[in-house]
Amino acid sequence: METPLSWIKAFVPDLNCTDSEFADAMTLSGTKVEGYRRLDKNLENIVVGKILKIEKHPDADKLIVCQVDVGEKTTQIVTGAPNVKEGDLVPVVLDGGKVAGDHDGGNPENGVKIKAGKLRGIESNGMMCSIEELGSTRDIYPEAPEYGIYILPPDAPVGSDAIAFMGLDDTVFEYEITSNRVDCYSVMGIAREAAATFNLPFKYPDVKEAGNDEKTEDYISVEIKDRDLCSRYVARVVKDVKIGPSPDWMKKRLRASGIRPINNLVDITNYVMLEYGQPMHAFDYSTIADKKIIVKRAKDGDIFTTLDGVERKLDSEVLMICDGQKEVGIAGIMGGENSMITEDVKTVLFEAATFNGTNIRKSARRVGLRTDASGIFEKGLDANNALAAMQRACSLVEELGCGVVIGGKVDVYDSLPEPKRIPFEPDRINSYLGTDISREDMISYLKRVEVEYDASSKELVCPTFRQDLLGFADTSEEVARFFGYDKIPVTFPDDPECVGSLPFKLRVEELARNVAESFGFSQGFCYSFESPAVFDKLMLPADAPERKAITISNPLGVDFSIMRTLSLNGILTSLSTNFNRKNKDVRLYELGNIYIPESLPLEKLPDERMQLTFGFYGEGDFYTMKGVIEEFLLKAGMNKRPHYDPESGRPYLHPGRQADIIYENEKIGFIGQVHPLTCKAYDMAKAEVYVAVLDMPKITQKAVFDRKYSGIAKFPAVSRDISILVPKEVLEGSIEDMIIQRGGKILESCTLFDIYEGDQIVTSHKSMAFNIVFRNREKTLSDDEVNAAMKKILNGLSSMGIELRS
């Protein structure tokens, strides 16, 4: 909402403050000023000049030499403008003055300084201004020539300040209006807030009861068929219409509000819409069949041409304004081409109606046409305002002399909103705000916004335009706003019972971050939604359960259309970004949810599972990744040995370099090298990428942060190294399993320290060497005990086809 301060002052005549004071005060009382600009920014020393004489420039075909009366003197100005003639009144910037725009249509920050000089040898003591040089546009000043000087109207006083004359000595404020304050989408609403903010009287506009002694009923009848969508329809008629320009005061206000003046009739509807926040429509009465207006829903598939000449497809939820035979307008959105006002209109039918805001919003969206009017209607207007706006419009018609207003009105409604009554509870308000405001002060704050105190019922009576005032909390806010949020004290909740804490799940996630980062992995953030094409990149078969993903019904595009069921895509995409930007040795991790539906289409909320995803390329290999995982598990107190099942069968991983991670017989995640084809699909064919994913709900279940000290071993350990010959297909993990199982209680650790294939070893076998450590925590171990344990281990290994190397 953009409004000139001068218009606000018309309602609050005593308002006297600087622009910044106004902006600050309004913002602090709840009408947020987004910004403001002086209309005369960079306009200096510009007066009304009268062109007395025009001569050709002796040395330039395209230039003319003008003698211009600028009040105290006549000065010579050379111009190339083609449109001026003797007798014209023009804005003239004198030597040393400034204009806002340059010749190329730009608006330099500090304007353009104008100095006297010579043009092709002829003295020129200033410049006549185009509308662009005055910092405006032909959009707002349609009468300005496309190329040339802006010609002022004949009543402009020669020598006077042209900026003041044009109404540019004003400031336009832009407000952010919150959706609850429908009443503030109007100059009057903002002015009312200004009056309340500065505690000054508010002056309503001067509205005269317009109309001759004819009756509107004789001209028009109105029937509302769909009363759920239209709660009020006010119609009035103006005959003997004289279309012409609006007066300057109205044009200035429209222009400053960013609206282009068109003609008196159109300007009045626009003016009233800005002033009252009530959109109006004007029909050419001669096009209305059967003197009848019917408000009803369209039929599915109806085609209707709006006044912008575009055919619109309608459906049965779009409300239409019809005459006795046809549709003449889309209610609240735009009128029809078939009933629009033209220059030779004789009689006009004015409409001021109240439509269902939600319906207008949805219709505008479906029809694909959002207008200024629909933008206001969709907020849901006060039906009482419709008549007030109509009366204002008719009063203006008479004031501007643009027609004869027919007496009376046709006003159809079931019921009108009544002022809301809210119990006045000053003590509760004070305890709610933490303040100590007197009852009388509260009443006076509320009175400023026309909320009256009814002493007999101890109730507050709220005007109907304040649809947001519904209960105790709302009245508290009104009191708080005008008492001043800044004056409310600063205290703390008194709550000895509350103790701050981070839940276990988040502590495990924090640990994951710490461990990941200690291994050089940096944290990435990835999107939750992705493209279904991801499944193909990951080479998942058509019946893979991961493909059963939740679909967003209105996504930003197919690339963001499904909720991810596995987390790899994010990290692979990020690795690819880095790889293609030539970043070396990149290690990333991510903590983010996947979304697993119980069934599709979705009936219950899905299972949101936090995934800890690691990915890297560059330095490191499968075992690097394994080290990260095991360190994390260990730090999470999961100190049992994880197992790795190479038969995990994940198509997106290297078939010989992948494993499910098994802990306490439960799958908690997987690890592997990314399949070269998947790498290629992610545009990093040349990268060797390793990933691992841990399913955090499982980790959170198994993690323990409690630690118990078990003493430092007092008795010596016995260490034995064995070198064994192992059939190639036997996994190292299964050897460790066997050693641990056979080693018994006294086994402290077993560690692989050498692995060798090649010369001196039969090709079907590999050589491995383990260091096995025994210890009894209670006593010193005897050789016999250790030998017995070793024997058991070797027997076990031998059952796996493993021999001791000599």
Add this chain to the structure above:
Amino acid sequence: MIMENLQSIQEKALKQIEEAGALDALNEVRVAILGKKGELTSVLKSMKDVSAEERPKIGAMVNEARDQIEKALEEAKQKMEAAALNERLKREKIDVTLPASKEPKGHRHPNTIALEELERIFIGMGYEVVEGPEIEKDYYNFEALNIPEGHPAKDEQDTFYINGDILLRTQTSGTQVHEMEKGRLPIKMISPGRVFRADEVDATHSPSFHQVEGLVIDKNISFSDLKGTLVEFARKLFGEDTKVKFRPHHFPFTEPSAEMDVSCFKCKGKGCRFCKGEGWIEILGCGMVHPHVLEMSGVDPHEYTGFAFGVGLERIALLKYEIDDMRLLYENDIRFLNQF
């Protein structure tokens, strides 16, 4: 005779010690004088020829000579060792300005750094951290927050829908309702999490971002408590000299509502490019929990009151770390992440 002998042995020894250039030479002196077959030892051996009365006197003299020599030997040894050590240390001199060798560590995402800072502040003030679902029922995201069907706020938020009833939450405020429904009062919680809105990706928008919701419900919670809490928060996050301004605003689920601005931490409120010349930066929305919201979630608004607030995490991260493009947060370019 023995006495002269002793004298000359001692003098010779001291001279040799003084002349010894290395530890080996010293050792030779020791062996030659004090060793089993050493000169001094042989003097001792010849003690048997000395008369009984003279023996103690001679004995004392021998011991005296031995002590002197040993002392000289020790001193010389220490001197040599010190010199050798100095020599070694000199040799071991390194160029301390050579590059450090580092274990490369990963970097935390700025969002997380900001979140952890927020969490620390609020946990310190007694808040519990709770989470809510990202895919949510319409009821919790809208209706229970005073945003019924047809409410303009529902449209303003450009919601991603799964179906008519299930959506991607547009705000973390739904966790307020979940917490209240648990029926455990008082409540003092913050709830961080991911939210979604149908905004195209650009420098200042992302279809997915993060909020931190706050909720306090107890008997006698007032707007002044809200102010106190958030002023404290702002000072902890942006510095003790931060000024705070509350402006009336509108949120359907709070009344009165406010937006909180903090004085620009870059220019300290003077106005700069960073705060667009205003000296203030908008940080969060807040307000007293709407009585109707309390009621809908089973909390009696006559007995209990509360306040709520919502902070945009990315907004804090972008401001605090002066990141000029939101897209950087989701690209995960290591050259960006390495700066945190």
